[in-house]
Amino acid sequence: MHRAFSMRLARELRKLGFEYLACEAFTRGVDPNAGVVDRRSGAYLQDPVFAEFIREARRDGWKLVAYEADVDASVQGPERIRQREQRQARNLVEQVLARQPQARIFIHVGYGHALKTPQPLGQGGGSVLWMAGELKQMTGIDPLSIDQSWTHAHPDPSRELSSYRPALALHDGSGPFVLRKADGSARLLQLAPGAVDLQVIHPPHSLVNGRPAWLAAWAQRRPFPIPDAWLPAQGRRLIYAVHQGHPAQAIPADIVIVEAGKPAPALMLPAGQFRFEFEQF
Template sequence: MQFFQTLPKTTQYLRCVASLLFLMLTSISITHAESMPDTPLQVSPKTDRLKDLNKSIKYAEDINASKTLDDRQKYFIVSQNFESVASDESMIGDVFGAMNQYGKYNKYLEERELKKSNSRSNLNSRETSVTEDIQHQIQEATVQDAIEVIVNEAKHRQIVILNEAHHVPMHRAFAMLLARELKKIGYDYLACEAFTNLGSTPPLAKGYVSEDSGIYTRESMYADFLREAIQSHWKFISYEPTERAREYYMAKNLVDRIFKQNPKAKVFIYVGYAHGNKLPKSEDENDRSMMAAQLQKMTGINPLTIDQTTLFQQYVNKIQIAAYNEAVKSHQIEKPSVLITPQNTYLKLGHNFLSGEAYDIQVIYPTYENNPETGRASWLESMAGLNPENIPSKLIPKKGKRLIYAYSSKEPADAVPVDVVLVEAGKPIPKLMLPKGNFRYAFED
C-alpha cells in the first residue's frame, strides 16, 4: 500500500476502506483492476465448466475404447454419460452442440435396438417417415401461439405441468414466458424438479440463484428464468425426493408442501421429460406411473400437462424428426406454437406415449439458426429478449480457447452467471447475450 503514503491520513483511511469493500463485493484483485480498468473482473469463476465438459468427453472416449467392458456395461455407462456431456455443453452456452450431442445419443440407442432386434430393414422402414394419415392431419391443422393457448386453458385449471429436456436452454426461455403470463392469472407457486431439496429451507432462500441452488439451475437461461420469478414474487417449492419410489414421493412432497396448507393453490410445476405424463394412471406408489399421474391420484386434480421435448429440431427418433420436419414444411412457424385439428383438439406427434391423455398440449418450435451477427442462437433475442453485447476486448484470448463468464454486478460471487460463451483465438468472436444491467466478468482457459 505504499502508493497511499503521500495522501492525507483521512484520505488514506477512506481509500483503504473503499478498496477493501470493493474487493469483498466484487472479488476483483488490484492487479486485475489496474491492468483492465474498464473491465470489472473476478479473479476466477466459481465453477470450472470448461474443465467439467472436457472431463465428460474424455470419460466417454475412455469407455468407448475400453477392452475390459462388455457391450452391456458400455451401454449402461454411455447412456448415463451422453446426457452429462450434453448438459455440460449447454452449461458453456453451446446450445446447438448440446442438442447435437443428445441427438448422437438417441441415434446410438436406435442402432443398439436395431442390432438387438436383428431386423434392420423392417425397423428402418417403419420409422423413417410419417404415415399418410399423420401427414394429412399435419396439413389440415392450423397454428396458434403456444403461450396464448396454454394460458387460456390454464384459466380453468389449478395445476400446470410443463416439461423440459435438461440440456435445452430454449425450453427454459419458454418456461419463463409462460410463468410471466401464469402469474397474471393467479398462479402463485413455482415447483421445479431441478431445485436442490433442502427440506424445510425453501429454494432460493438467498434471494438469488447461486451455484448450489440446483444442478440444472446452474445453466444461465434457467437462472434467468428464476431471476424473473424471484422479481415476480413466486413461492418456490422443491420436491425432488431421496426415496426410491421417486414418482410417488415427488407427488407426495408437492402435496405435503403445497396442497395440505393451501388446497386451492394454483401451481406451475416444471419437470424433466416424462414426469408430466398422466398415463399410465396411478394405482399405487410402486407402479410405473409418473409424477403427474401420482399427483392426480393424490389430489383429485386433473393437471394441464404440456410437452415441449418432442417437436423441435433435435433428433429424438426417426418418426419424431420426420413428423417435425413435415410440420415445419407444412406451416409457417415463427414462434413456439400449437397445432390445432379441424375438430378443435390439440394435435400431438412423434412419440407413442403422447397419444391420448398422457399430455394435453404439445409445443412445436421453429427451426432456430445461429445468428451470423452474434454467433449465438437466434432465439436468445427473439424469445428470451436478451441483447447482444461485445466481449471486452482484453478478455479475448490470443491463443487457444477461453470460456467467458458474465455476472450481474448486483449479485454475489457465487451467483450463476448471466451468460457464458466460448471464444477461440483466430475464429469469429461471438457476442455475449445479456439483459439490461451492469456486469463483471471472469474467464476460464
C-alpha cells in the same frame, strides 16, 4: 431453449394470478426463495438461462417450491421410479395443496414427469404412472400438462422425431405452435392420446451474433459484443458475465467460449449490471 420458453410462459401465468412455481430442479433442503442462485440451488440451475428464469421469478413475486423426492437407496429398478414419482407428487400436495387447495401452480418438470397416463418401462418392468398422473390420482385435479421435450430441431437431424419436419409444414409462422385435430383435441407427435394435453413444437432457430435468436425473442436479452482486448492470443477462453454484487459461486448470467482467430459470439445479457471473468483453457 425450453427453459427460456418456460420463463416466457411464467411471465403470462403470473399476470393471471398463478403464484407457486415448483421446479423439479431445485435441491431438496435448500430454500429456493433465499440467497443467490448458485451451485447449491440445483444441478440443472447451472445453466445460465435456467438460473435467470429463477431470478426473474423471484422478482415477479413467485413462491418457489422444491419438490424433488428422497428415494430409498435400497430400492432399485422400476420400483425406484414409481417411488420417486409418488413422492414427488406427495411433496407437492403436502407443501402447497394441503394448505391451499385452490392454489394455482406452475410445475416445471423434466421429460416424462409431465405424462398423465401409465407408460411401459420395457424389459419386463411393467408400467409406471409418472408424476403428473400420480398428482392427478392423489388430488382429483386434472392438471393441464404440456410437453415440449422432443419437438424441436436437433444439430443431428437423425435424433429428431420422424414426424417433426412434416409437422413444421403444417405451420405458416415462425414461433412455437401446437397442433389440434378438427374436434379441438390435441394432436400429439409420437405420444399416446391423453398422455399430455398440449405439445409445443419449436421451429428451428437462426443464429444472430453467433447466438440462438430465442435468447433475444424469449429471454429478452441484448447482445454485448466481446471487445477485441478480451480475445485470447491463442487457445480458447471462457468469458463469464456475473451479476454485479453476486458472489463467486453464483451462476453467471451468461457464458461464451471464444477462440483465437475465430469470430467471437456476443454475450447475451439480461437487464442489469455485470462484472466479467475469464478462464483460459
